[in-house]
Amino acid sequence: MTRSIKSRCCYALGAASLVMLTSSPLHADSWPEKPVTLIVPWGAGGGTDATARMLSTLLEESFGVPFPVVNRTGGSGVIGHSAIANASPDGYTIGVATLEIGGMHYQGLTEITYQDYSPIGLYNADPVAVFVSSRSDYDSVEDLLSTIRSSEHRELKASGSAQGGVNHIAEAGMLLASDIAADKVAWVPSEGAAPGLQDLAAGGVDFATASMPEGRALMDAGLIKPLVLLNTERSTSSPEVPTFEEETGNDWSFGSWRGLVAPAGVDEEIITTLQAHMSDIVNDPAYLEFMENRGYATQWLEGDEFMEFMQNSDQRIGETLKSLGIVE
CATH class of the missing domain: 3.40.190.10 (Periplasmic binding protein-like II)
Known part of the structure; x- marks a missing residue:
């Protein structure tokens, strides 16, 4: 094959790759085109797992594609939280972050913090x-x-x-x-x-x-x-x-919380789309009945408000762990 023919072939392959890239499901206007994995950092049967599976059902109804729940346990929550943060930021992996993400890095269990996520929304705080x-x-x-x-x-x-x-x-x-x-x-x-x-x-x-x-x-x-x-x-x-x-007269407050997050870097339009659907889901009578029957408090903080919430939670955890002498 001559150099000119090789060049034309390479050009054609490059152009074809470009077409495939521009039509890939990574683009927000076509998302989601396949199942979206929902990672839970805790075991099956617990509160985080139960709420995640309820959300999975309602998200599937809302989007028309499966949102299968995958439990990634171990390391006091480190493995699951890491799996969410380290997933490809293509919108096809999201997960439930919990309060424990604030204590892990202080105790040297991981370097991951709340800043390694794209915040979707806080849906529960007890x-x-x-x-x-x-x-x-x-x-x-x-x-x-x-x-x-x-x-x-x-x-x-x-x-x-x-x-x-x-x-x-x-x-x-x-x-x-x-x-x-x-x-x-x-x-x-x-x-x-x-x-x-x-x-x-x-x-x-x-x-x-x-x-x-x-x-x-x-x-x-x-x-x-x-x-x-x-x-x-x-x-x-x-x-x-x-x-x-x-x-x-003291305003100290503290409790466990659960929120939906995605890996940092996910297309903002995908995050916005998820937030719009979740805004409807958290007001769905079936969801509200499920949460009330199990005694879980309901609320919805999305985007920057959720990020600020995680930041404040992280700060309080760090200060208290230091006062206990658990971390320096």
Whole structure:
């Protein structure tokens, strides 16, 4: 083959490649043309998985293509969160980010932070509540805080999560906001909220921190009671529980959250399209009934507002972990 023929062939191949590129499904005006993977960094059967599968069903109905859920577990959430951040930014992989993304990099588990994502929207945030045994004499959070102040160092015990977990951070933040040393209370680590609350019901600890949905079963059994919600607004599902701000005048609030994200660099039109569909989904009666029946709080913050929310969550987690001496 002569050089001129080779050149013409190369030119033709290049032109064909250009046509294929310009008509590829990476372009927002044709998205989505195939299934969109929805990564969940936590195991099947948990709250994040359950909410993601509900969203998957409604997204499929809304877009007309499957949104299969893939659970990528391990590393205390690192593997799944990394899988989302490191996916191709073509719009065909999204995922659920959770509060834990704020603590991972502080503890040296990963270099990934909230800045490695394109924020779609926050759809759930459950504030932490402070629980005591139904047999205790504490009638308010001020009663509890007064006892902590007058007690010996680490005389009182609390539980609700692993060391440095969401409920430990919430408890430590409450103490700091009340001008009490973060380690004044001895934290008893547990594999999640459920065993921590069971320890409280059995008398093994003096109080526990967990979300209202996590404490519902033991509350209904009459074994534990909530003193306060670490939030600035009361819960619609438990309006009788006062907020920390109401009780103390302090606006410290903290809780778990879940939001849809994509890898950084996804076409902004794709993000906008997802946000438009999600704005309808979070107001869908089926979605609202699902969330209410399970006690999950509903809200919707998209784009820059969600990014600011993640930034504030990250900052609070870092400050509290440092005060606990877990990170430098």
